[in-house]
Amino acid sequence: MKRILVACGNGIATSTVVATKIRNYLADKGIQADTNQTRLTEVPGKVEGYDLLVTTGEFSGDRKGVPYVKGMSLLTGIGADKTLQEIADLLSD
């Protein structure tokens, strides 16, 4: 089971959408993944041990070496397919 941390401004709204889209996509691909949501400010304290970090919103904090993908395309639709493919590739390694 892969673990993905999804972060947005207050961990309420946009991370919910992004996490759901990622879970649905990975399920279709046969990749088992679990998502947790958090606030961007809490990423440095929580991200350790995750397989992937996805954010909506500007993030420049410490991600403890965890692979990182920007999730904005999953909200706007522009480049969403590429982002989802990138996420699947990172989790398949």
Added chain:
Amino acid sequence: MVEIQYDKNLFFIQQKFADSTAALTFLSQQLITQGYAKPGYTEAILAREQVYPTGLPSAEPRVAIPHADSKLINKTTIAVATLQQPVAFHDMEEVKTTLDISMIIMLAIKEPHGQIEMLQSVVGIIQNTKLMHQIVGATSQDELYQLIMTNL
């Protein structure tokens, strides 16, 4: 699951605002006055917009999705305003950049991480450029409400 209550009285067409602060103040005050949000939601919305702006860099016409602390919400809903002239909001992803925003969908979310269907639908509307042009061009409150509700 509790059904979400949408309220036509929270849908506003062709609004004129001097800036994003005026727009955010207006919509959050409507949520408070109509009982969906608690006093303090305006301040929370404005503070959040400063740190984590909510303009989305989608195809035009563009949308902002302001929202703040669930603790300040009584009932989940959305408040919508289309703008006569776009207003500048900062970009959620590139906060130093500003975007011309033509519609505001203010989210009032009672359950953190909840309301997945509503949020997915809102994002679906934002990604549907043809629908967005219809929404921004709506000339009556009824038309705006129907366009949104049939796609939620």
